[in-house]
């Protein structure tokens with residue numbers, strides 16, 4: 385069982401696509417185990433995107449991710465890291481496969497709607513940034529959704 389960090393980025397929030405995006409990941413079979421609405425500050429953005437420091441798009445990326453409240457979610461499931469990125473599609477929306485979030489809702493790499501951790505190690509690091517000190521709940525006692533006791 386893996387966990388991955390998903391961000392519904394500001395363009396998706398402003399376009400009211402949060403439910404659509406979380407819904408696609410949910411319907412794939414990934415389980416939500418963490419959920420937060422927050423406004424990312426510049427320091428948090430720089431920490432989260434540390435691997436991109438010095439790249440030409442870095443300042444734009446920080447301005448983008450800090451623009452308005454976003455949703456941070458942790459999804460859990462078999463190969464959750466790869467499964468979430470598969471639902472999202474390639475970084476550049478015009479190279480993403482039809483049926484993926486990035487292809488279906490956008491064109492611009494700088495407005496690609498969603499973030500997903502790129503490895504188990506990245507997921508661990510990023511969940512630590514967005515859910516610091518929080519105990520994520522477990523799904524170990526599910527009820528039968530069709531039975532009322």
Ligand code: IDP
Nearest residue numbers: 436441445474475493494495496498499500502
């Ligand atoms: P990923 O989000 O698919 O993992 P990364 O290469 O890690 O892609 O890049 C992080 C984010 O930085 C992208 O999702 C996108 O928002 C932004 N980004 C990446 N490359 C460019 C670019 O060439 N121009 C503008 N923004 C970019």
Ligand code: MG
Nearest residue numbers: 499500501502
């Ligand atoms: Mg990345």
